[in-house]
Amino acid sequence: RLAAGTTRFCAGIVSTARHVSIELKMADYSNKLYQQLEQETGVQTGYMKTGSISLAQTQDRLISLKRIASSLNVMGIPCEIITPKQVAQLHPLINIHDLVGAMYVPEDALVSSANVSLALATAASRNGVQIHERTSVSHVLIQKGRVTGVETDRGKIQCQYFVNCAGQWAYELGHSGDEPVNIPLHACEHFYLLTHPLKEPLASSVPTIVDPDGRIYIRNWQGGILSGGFEKNPKPLFTEGRNQLEIQNLQEDWDHFEPLLSSLLRRMPDLEALQIMQLVNCPESFTPDMRCIMGESPTVRGYFVLAGMNSAGISYGGGAGKYLAEWMVNGYPSENVWPLDLKRFGTLQSSRTFLRHRVMEVMPLMCDLKVPRWDFQTGRQLRTSPLYDRLDAQGARWMEKHGFERVKYFVPPGKDLLDLDQSKTFYKPDWFDIVGSEVKCCKEAVCVIDMSSFTKFEISSTGDQALESLQYLFSNDLDVPVGHVVHTGMLNEKGGYENDCSIARLSKRSFFMISPTDQQVHCWAWLKNRLPNDSNLTMEDVTWKYTALNLIGPRAVDVLSELSYAPITPEHFPSLFCKEMSVGYANGIRVMSITHTGEPGFMLYIPIEYALHVYNEVMNMGQKYGIRNAGYYALRSLRIEKFFAFWGQDLDAFTTPMECGREFQVKLDKGMQFVGQEALLEQKQNGVYKRFTMFILEDHDTDMDLWPWWGEPIFRNGRYVGKTTSSAYSYTLERHVCLGFVHHFDEKTGEELVVTTDFINQGEYEIDIAGQRFQAKAKLYPFSSLFTQRRRKDEVELSGYQRE
């Protein structure tokens, strides 16, 4: 039945204040859509523009709100930071004594969610959509990896596309087909109370209150109030074995709701005498990373998913539907939806225990403060390197990516370990000096970083099939001599980066491909769907077979040559080279002269059974060269100061090599067509509409000022031109460096214009960190003079890419 799921009990708050930019865009679209729906369909949706006020009880919370406010403002969504007194003026019942400020979004709204569903269904029917109510899908029919139909309790229906938008049942429905589709979500109980109308009924226009520090939200409801929240100890819910697909109000649990009720009474003390009408309890689905799930299954063509709304389904619904529809019709949505793509997950996030533990962390996180570099605490130590215990014993502090434990930094002996684990701040963190010394060691001696989480594929063939296919799917020329490593994009038809990787030619007919950690599912699916179905061509995911050690620094060459007895001089081992070598007793180590940072050094891909041996050998030999362990924070600082873009942070499916200064990694004249070539040729002809730029903060005090993170608005001559994508403190420049994209919007029409080098160079820039602007110097080339010269040479050779 329409609106018989969670939507039936939804509190109806449409809120645009979101941290993730794509979620913010979806909510904005929904708000605008719902506003016109009643007029369009004649179905009353209860749409009421009340505005919303998010309260801050602490300075840190206010900073977090200011960051969101900056994002909303540059998107043209009205929003202001207001004082507690202004809160009291906008809402008569709010206790403001413990507040330090608030964020007011006047265009946020309330709707009746069930009626919005009916209105959307009405509009769809008018456009020819058939709706079969009270019809249950038992499983999805799949043939040769494609959806062909669904089996329902009223018979079979043939279809080319199927969208699993079954809310909390999506997980089980995903597993009910001939081929399982993993949809990692899990429901938790979610409560709100309803009161009778107040003595003096609350005006219907009164703004919705969100009090994250108090873990509650409060809206007007028929002259009384509706108030729910996100408790610290959520109750996960299992649905196995229940086939009823309509949600009933679950059991009341007043003991469980008590902390939220106390919080409500603190925020609205006048409610003491209030008459409670009902405590609503309804399941809602949460996902492992607090972001909803959309997109096509990596294994079954035509099987789409839209589920796991993390308590914001009505806010996202309109926008999410739009992007999914575009995806199905055009093959790709009009915005970068990678943060929501089903393919960011693998089977590893689908264990019931993992989901149960993770959603119990996620639900409280809806209200917790999101400071830079926070990590999930549950579902940890799932994927680890064979060196995990060794590194842990040496003071490693861990973070997680795609289920893999990666080292952030190493706490030196004697430091207060507990204290260091609490480094949750918007300001200078307490690991500052520790990471600084790791960076220094990378610059002056040698460090080793375990980077085993990288995705690794081997692609080989009996004849030329591997080379021919890869030449078509990648933009750089892979027909290089055996032993060479090529940095290349895996582009889509629009020239955007579906992946950014390094490929080593192991032999005439085999290639070793290294991709970012979270590419494991996406890249596999992309290649599987495009490689010819030829038994002479094989692709294997060998991620788990190799431990990867990054030896960074000027003395890396000494360590390696002593351990391998092989000449590692630039003539024998030039840059971007790959050789199988023995290191210590271990044979078959794939050594590549790259470090992903712009610093000298080598990546060692070691068959896992040799990992500990090789690590021990490297550390022992490295002693005399001052070797030490380092982590990803040092790597991040090094790569950002060198202006290295990383996929998933700086690069995405909407960014081309021309836009991020990587023309030199594209071979337009490699003698055959490749995916994205036409789009790149057009950019070469007409110029680009955004340009990857490096910003050095000028008047920023590292000790006293807020640190940039990513997503900060960039202003050129006082006008908004784009956002940062990553940032780090550069210990070399002793300044903060931000990377981001600069656009050129016409001052009168707002139309996007070509971005030229002059446009970048002739502007005065500021970066907005939580509402405070800092002057920044823009650069299109990194500082290292050697690197700069090479890049410039490449630019000259490929001159004409940029019409100036």
Ligand SMILES: Cc1cc2nc3c(=O)[nH]c(=O)nc-3n(C[C@H](O)[C@H](O)[C@H](O)COP(=O)(O)OP(=O)(O)OC[C@H]3O[C@@H](n4cnc5c(N)ncnc54)[C@H](O)[C@@H]3O)c2cc1C
């Ligand atoms: C108490 C509460 C308050 C909330 N308040 C808000 C709010 O104020 N603002 C906001 O934005 N969000 C809110 N949410 C979240 C929002 O309600 C949900 O995110 C949203 O309703 C989820 O919609 P959905 O379509 O994904 O799932 P559902 O609404 O659960 O829909 C799933 C549908 O799939 C059908 N189905 C399942 N399996 C099958 C099958 N095998 N065959 C056929 N049909 C099937 C079900 O019958 C159901 O109709 C709230 C949630 C709760 C629980």
